[in-house]
Amino acid sequence: xxxxYVGAIDQGTTSTRxxxxxxxxxxxxxxxxxxxxxxxxxxYVEHDALEIWQNTKxxxxxxxxxxxxxxxxxxxxxxxxxxxxTVLWNPETGIPYHKAVVWQDMRTDNICQKLSxxxxxxxxxxxxxxxxxxxxxxxxxKWLLDNDPESKKAAENGKLxxxxxxxxxxxxxxxxxxxxxxxxxxxxxxxxxxxxxxxLQWDEELLGIFEIPNKILPEIRPSSDSDLYGYSKVPExxxxxxxxxxDLGDQQAALFGQNCLKKGEAKNTYxxxxxxxxxxxxxxxxxxxxxxxxxxCQIDKNPATYALEGSIAIAGSLVQWFRDNFGxxxxxxxxxxxxxxxxxxxxxYFVPAFSGLFAPHWNNSARGILVGLTxxxxxxxxxxxxxxxxxxxxxxxxxxxxxxSGLDLKHLKVDGGMTANDLLMQFQADILDVQVIRPVITETxxxxxxxxxxxxxGFWKDTDILAANWKADxxxxxxxxxxxxxxxYSRWQKAIQRSLDWVE
Numbered sequence: 001x002x003x004x005y006v007g008a009i010d011q012g013t014t015s016t017r018x019x020x021x022x023x024x025x026x027x028x029x030x031x032x033x034x035x036x037x038x039x040x041x042x043x044y045v046e047h048d049a050l051e052i053w054q055n056t057k058x059x060x061x062x063x064x065x066x067x068x069x070x071x072x073x074x075x076x077x078x079x080x081x082x083x084x085x086t087v088l089w090n091p092e093t094g095i096p097y098h099k100a101v102v103w104q105d106m107r108t109d110n111i112c113q114k115l116s117x118x119x120x121x122x123x124x125x126x127x128x129x130x131x132x133x134x135x136x137x138x139x140x141x142k143w144l145l146d147n148d149p150e151s152k153k154a155a156e157n158g159k160l161x162x163x164x165x166x167x168x169x170x171x172x173x174x175x176x177x178x179x180x181x182x183x184x185x186x187x188x189x190x191x192x193x194x195x196x197x198x199x200l201q202w203d204e205e206l207l208g209i210f211e212i213p214n215k216i217l218p219e220i221r222p223s224s225d226s227d228l229y230g231y232s233k234v235p236e237x238x239x240x241x242x243x244x245x246x247d248l249g250d251q252q253a254a255l256f257g258q259n260c261l262k263k264g265e266a267k268n269t270y271x272x273x274x275x276x277x278x279x280x281x282x283x284x285x286x287x288x289x290x291x292x293x294x295x296x297c298q299i300d301k302n303p304a305t306y307a308l309e310g311s312i313a314i315a316g317s318l319v320q321w322f323r324d325n326f327g328x329x330x331x332x333x334x335x336x337x338x339x340x341x342x343x344x345x346x347x348x349y350f351v352p353a354f355s356g357l358f359a360p361h362w363n364n365s366a367r368g369i370l371v372g373l374t375x376x377x378x379x380x381x382x383x384x385x386x387x388x389x390x391x392x393x394x395x396x397x398x399x400x401x402x403x404x405s406g407l408d409l410k411h412l413k414v415d416g417g418m419t420a421n422d423l424l425m426q427f428q429a430d431i432l433d434v435q436v437i438r439p440v441i442t443e444t445x446x447x448x449x450x451x452x453x454x455x456x457x458g459f460w461k462d463t464d465i466l467a468a469n470w471k472a473d474x475x476x477x478x479x480x481x482x483x484x485x486x487x488x489y490s491r492w493q494k495a496i497q498r499s500l501d502w503v504e
Contacts, residue, residue: 003075006454007063007242008446009056011081011165012250013102013272014317016052018059019446020069023459025469027443029067031059038099043106043355046099049087052165053172061237071238077173078246078453080253080445081165083191086140088151088216089168091161094177097151100165101140104273104313104355108139109364115139115209127206129190129197129286129293131362135311137164138193142210155216164188166247167218173244174230181230184218185247186304190295195220197284197293200304222298223248223256224452246453248297250445251275255307256297257448258413258439259470261463266401266409269445270418273358274315274390276397277307278405289400290360299455299463308404310359310397314352314368315390316418321354322386328379335383336421342380347372349392349495350385357499360400367502371495390418391428392492398432411435415444422476430480431489440473 005028010017014037019030033055038046064071084103089096101107112132124132132139141162145152154160163171166188171180189195189202194212196203202217221229224246231241248256251269255277258267263281268274279296284306286293296307319332329335351357353366370385402408411434418424419438429436441447454460480488 002073003459004073005069005075006450006459007060007074007077008450008453009060009077009079009169010250010443010446010449011052011056011079011169013082016055016059017446018056018063019443019450020063020067020074021447021450025441025447025466027441029063029069031062031066033059043109045102045105047085047102049089049096049100049168053169056169057234057237064237071242072240074242075459076243076245076453076457077232078248078449078451079166079169079244080248080250080449081169081188083164083188083249083251084135084137084140085165086137086144087163087165087168088141088144089161090154090159091180092159092177094172097148097154097160098144101144103135105140106134106355106364108134108143111139111142112364119209124193124206125286127196127203128193129284130193131292132193133362134364135358136191136193138206138210138212141212145211155213158215160216161218162216163218164191166249170229170244170247173232173234175233178233182218183221183229183247185221185223186295186298187223187249187252188247189220191249197295197306200295200298221247222300223252224297224299224456226300226456228456243453243457245456246449246451248449248452251277251309252294252296252307253448253452254415254445255279255448256451257444257446258415259463259467260413261467264405264407267413267415267444268394270315270390270414270416272315272317274312274394276310276394276401278401280306280308280405282306285404287400287404289403290362291397291400291404292359297452308401310401312390312393312397313355313358315393316416318352318386318389319418322383328383333420335387336423338380339383339387339423342378342384345384345388346377346381347374348377348381348385349492350382350389351495351499352389353499359397361496361500363500365501365503366499369495369499371498387421387424388427391424391431392489394428395431395489409434411437413437413439415439415442425474425476426479429476429478431485433478433485435478436476437472438474440471442473
């Protein structure tokens with residue numbers, strides 16, 4: 001049967017999707033399901049990994065049903081995932097020992113503080129490119145093993161596996177308890193605080209510090225692997241075995257899907273959080289301005305490429321919070337109309353430090369604030385301040401990236417759900433003073449995973465073909481006067497200072 005499509009599983013923070021792409025990189029069919037968010041304590045965020053696996057099977061099944069495409073027409077499947085979210089499960093039963101600890105979760109703050117006091121803040125940066133933070137998987141694994149005697153004993157007895165969501169899905173897709181493959185890729189491994197950036201292997205010294213046994217960790221493989229991770233063994237959704245051979249953390253997948261394959265190319269993804277990445281090529285650039293150094297991708301036997309990243313915890317989720325907690329809009333899309341009901345923010349600024357601040361501040365003690373309230377302020381001003389918060393946070397990261405890289409970016413490729421908001425995109429161009437470009441296909445995260453899998457099996461011959469498929473949909477040119485830009489940004493920086501170190 002002719003191979004006409006490549007599938008991508010996009011397992012995100014709030015939902016899971018399956019998308020089928022054709023050779024022209026166009027979406028042929030897709031289906032999406034949300035999963036439940038659990039907040040058992042302040043600062044705790046959890047997911048049910050079993051629910052996510054069931055949803056994954058459902059979205060694949062529904063996509064094939066809607067499109068009437070035969071599984072035999074799918075050349076390969078790639079996976080992209082919310083990074084850092086931590087799952088520990090029993091390989092004999094396939095049941096997680098507890099709910100997955102999500103990347104936003106802050107329960108490991110005490111662990112991080114103790115390690116920082118003992119080893120210094122920069123110890124981990126030298127090996128991993130990452131600051132010591134609640135964000136990453138290593139502290140989460142340690143917390144789970146320290147606080148759950150059953151998991152600790154299972155890890156010692158070889159009855160426990162760790163994985164980020166990609167590993168959990170690959171293991172289930174390739175057989176689960178019947179020989180499932182325990183695998184991750186270099187991009188996801190680089191977000192654990194356990195992998196050495198230079199040799200791309202689990203680091204024994206770091207494992208010792210976190211007291212994590214090596215045997216629970218997945219094998220690290222290239223992001224696009226012609227040797228294949230394995231074949232699908234889920235007969236209830238696939239009538240035939242399909243190669244599983246692409247795996248990228250969501251933001252690296254978006255970088256790849258945006259064809260930012262050369263040194264100095266950058267993209268910003270506006271999703272639950274907001275993530276600005278710049279390709280630094282074969283060079284590992286260690287940040288001195290609050291950014292992360294991470295693996296961009298590894299294509300088969302080629303050397304890995306690296307990236308600088310600015311991670312913002314709250315972006316699209318702020319709009320959802322506004323929708324769900326205040327009821328002033330009935331859907332996230334309606335925030336633009338409400339924001340356009342006023343000419344400007346009315347002097348109102350919103351710092352969404354709900355879980356502290358990520359790049360470039362890395363301040364776990366910051367909390368969200370709304371400043372500049374007067375009798376004049378109405379719901380339109382609040383809507384506008386919420387949108388502008390994402391653009392202001394992006395500027396902070398953008399400026400830090402220019403300083404670290406020594407480059408002067410003239411444009412920024414953007415993707416993700418919030419890029420449908422023209423008001424936000426224009427303000428982003430204005431506050432950055434650069435051109436903002438949205439591609440025709442904004443589902444670049446899933447597209448990047450599809451590209452990784454398709455390249456591994458020869459569905460796409462090389463990356464030149466992928467570059468030819470990329471097309472711009474809309475561009476925004478900066479139109480704000482320099483004096484006004486400086487004024488607005490100075491007010492934002494003033495608001496940021498008032499949010500810092502709120503929690504003692």
